[in-house]
Amino acid sequence: MPMGAITFDISLAFYFCAMLFALLDLSRSTKILPRLMLMSAYLGFGFHTIYIFYSGFSAGHVPFVNPHQATSFFAWCMFLLFFVLEYRYKLGLLGSFITPFAFAFMFISFLLPAGMSPLPPILRSQWLGVHTIFAFLANAAFAMAAGVGVMYLVQEHYVKSKNLGGLFARLPSLHVLDEINYRLITIGFPMFTVAIISGSIWADDAWGSYISWEPRQVWAIISWLIFGIVLHARFLAGWRGRRAALLTILGFLTIIGAFAGLALLHKGQHVFL
Amino acid sequence: MRIIVAGLNHKSADVEVREKLAFSGPDRLEKGLRALRALPQIREAVIISTCNRVEMYMSVEEPGEAIRQVKRFISSFHDIPAGLLDKALYFYEDTVAVRHIFRVASSLDSMVVGEPQILGQVKEAFQFALDKKATGVLMNRLMKKAISVAKRVRTETKVAENAVSISFAAVQLARKIFNDLAGKSVLLLGAGEMAELAARYLMTNGISAIVVANRTFERGCELARAFGGRAVEFDLFKEEMIHSDIVLCSTGAPDYVLLKQDVHEIMKERKQRPVFIIDISVPRNIDPGVNGLGNVYLYNVDDLQGVVDNNRDERGREASKAEDIIAGEVEVFERWAASLETVPTIVAFRQKALQIGEDELERLFHKSAFDEKEQEAIRHAVSAVISKLIHPPTAALKEDAEDRDMLMALMRKLYDLNGDPE
Incomplete structure (x- = not known):
C-alpha cells in the first residue's frame, strides 16, 4: 500500500524535524525554534493520523495489531498528549524532553516490518479496540509523566545544587512539573486499569482464564502496582517531587522493558505484543 | 579634639x-x-x-x-x-x-x-x-x-543594587519552586533588616500570609503589624513552620536554631509539601544539612549572592570602587578636621599681634599729641607692619604641609599662645 507508506514516511520526516528543533531549543533560547518545532510536529501528526486511518480502513480493524503498528500508534498517542499539555500549560522546553522519546518509537516502528498479515483468530474480539486504545493512551500518559519527571529531576538539580545556570530559567517551576506528573498519572492509571480489566475479560473469553501469569501480564501488573504506589504514597505519605518523579520513571521503564523485550521476542500467548 | x-x-x-x-x-x-x-x-x-x-x-x-x-x-x-x-x-x-x-x-x-x-x-x-x-x-x-x-x-x-537583587533572587527562586506565590505563607525568624526587606519583596509578589517569630516579642509584633501579619513567641516557630512555605531566617543567633532532624519531623507533618528556607544570618542559623532533605530548599546569603552574580570579579570591582570613594572622602574630612585645629592658632596669633600693636599705639597717643591725620597715618603704618609680619607664618599654617603640626606647636611656643586654644 504505497499511499500508506508515503504518509508514514512524511510523518516520520516531520517528526524528525520537530525533534531537531526541540533539541536545538535546548542550546539557545529563541522564539522561532519552539514554533518551528510545534509546526513540524503538527504536520507530522496530521500525516500520521491519515496513515493510521488508512491502515485501519484497509485492514477492517484497529490498526495496532503488530509491533510496527503498535509502536507507531504509541508515538501517535504521545504526540497527542504532548499537544494537549502544550496547549493547556505552555510549559517551557516540554517538547525537548518529549519529542525525542516519541520520535524514537516512530523510528522503531519504521524499522519494523509493516506487512499486514490477516488478523489472527485470537485477536478477533470486540475487546481488541477497548483494550489496545486504553492501554496505549495509558502508556502514553505514563511516558509523558516520565518525561515531565525527568524535567523535574533536572530542575530540582539546579535548585538543590544552587547552580542556576543552564536551563534553570527556562524550565517550568518544580510545583508545576510535580503537578503535571501527578495529573498525568491520575489520568493514566484508571485507563491502565481499564486496559488490564478488559484484557483479562478478553483472556477469559479466549483462553478460559482471566490471567495466565505469562510475562506480558506479569509486567503489566508490576507497572500497574508501581503507578498505584505513586498515587497512593502521594496521597498518604506525601511522596511528591523527587520521589514521585523517580518512581514514575521506574514505572515507565518497566513498561518499556515489557514492550520492547517481550514484544520483539514474540513470546507468550500475548501474541502481538 | x-x-x-x-x-x-x-x-x-x-x-x-x-x-x-x-x-x-x-x-x-x-x-x-x-x-x-x-x-x-x-x-x-x-x-x-x-x-x-x-x-x-x-x-x-x-x-x-x-x-x-x-x-x-x-x-x-x-x-x-x-x-x-x-x-x-x-x-x-x-x-x-x-x-x-x-x-x-x-x-x-x-x-x-x-x-x-x-x-x-x-x-x-x-x-x-x-x-x-x-x-x-x-x-x-x-x-x-x-x-x-x-x-x-x-x-x-552597584553596591546598593546588591541587597535588592538578593531579595529579587529569593523571589525568583521561590517562583521556580512554587510557581505562584499567591496563597503561600512566609515565616520570619528574627526581625533583621535584610529579612524585612526580603519579606517586603515577597509581599509585593503575592505572598498572602506572614508570621513573625522574634526573640523580643514586642519587636516581632511591631514588624507583624507593619506587614499585616501576626507575631508568635520565638519558641513556637517550629510549630509555625508546619504551615509555612517560605522561611526567612535572620535571628543572629551564634549557632544553629534549626537542625536537620527538626526539619525532618516538620516535613513529615507537612506531608512533604515543599519548603524554601532562606538563611540570611551570619553566622548561619540553619544546619546546611537541611538542604539534603527531600522537598527542602535551603539557601544562605552566599548562595543567594552566587545566584545574584556568578561573576565575582564584577562584584569585587563594585565593592572596591566603593572603598575608593570612602578612602578619598576620609582624606577630605581629615584635612578639614585638621584645619580646624590650625584656625584657633592663627586666630590667637593674629589677635596677639593686633593686641600688641593696639596697646603700643594707645600708649604712644596717650603720651604725645598727634592730630587726627597723623594718628591715622601712624595707625595705618603699624597695621601694615603687623599684617606683613604675620602673613608668612599664617600662610604657612594654612598650607597643607606635612610638618604643619610641628609648625603649629612651634608657633604656640614661640609666641606663647597656649593660653586658650579655643
Missing part, C-alpha cells in the same frame, strides 16, 4: 550581647546620650543602635582616657560585667573611626552588603543626637559627610 568610636556589630558580638547593649526606644537612647556626654572626656556624642550594631561616635579630648571612661559607662549603664565586653567591643580612633562610619553608612559593613536601611538609621541617630544637642561642629560635619558619602556610594556604584 579627636574622634573615637566604641561599638559592637553582628561580627563582633552574638545577638544576646547585642540585645543587652542596645539602646532600644527613644527614652533609653536619650538617657544614654546624656550619660555619655556627662563623662569628663566626651565633648559630643551620637549613638547608633540597630539590630545588628550598637555604636557610639564621640569627639573627645584624649582617646586613651576617653575609651576607659566609655567602657566603664557601657558596663554600668547596661549592667554588664566589664570582662564580658572586652571581646565584643571595638574601639577606633581618628582616621580609622572616620572610615568606619563612612563604611557603616554606605552599608559596606552590613550583614548583607548594600542593604538600604542602615543609611536611614544613621540619619535618624544623627537627627536624634542633634535634637538633644549632643553634637557639635565635629560630629555634625562627620555625620553629614557620612550620609553624603553613602549617597555617593549608592549612586556611583
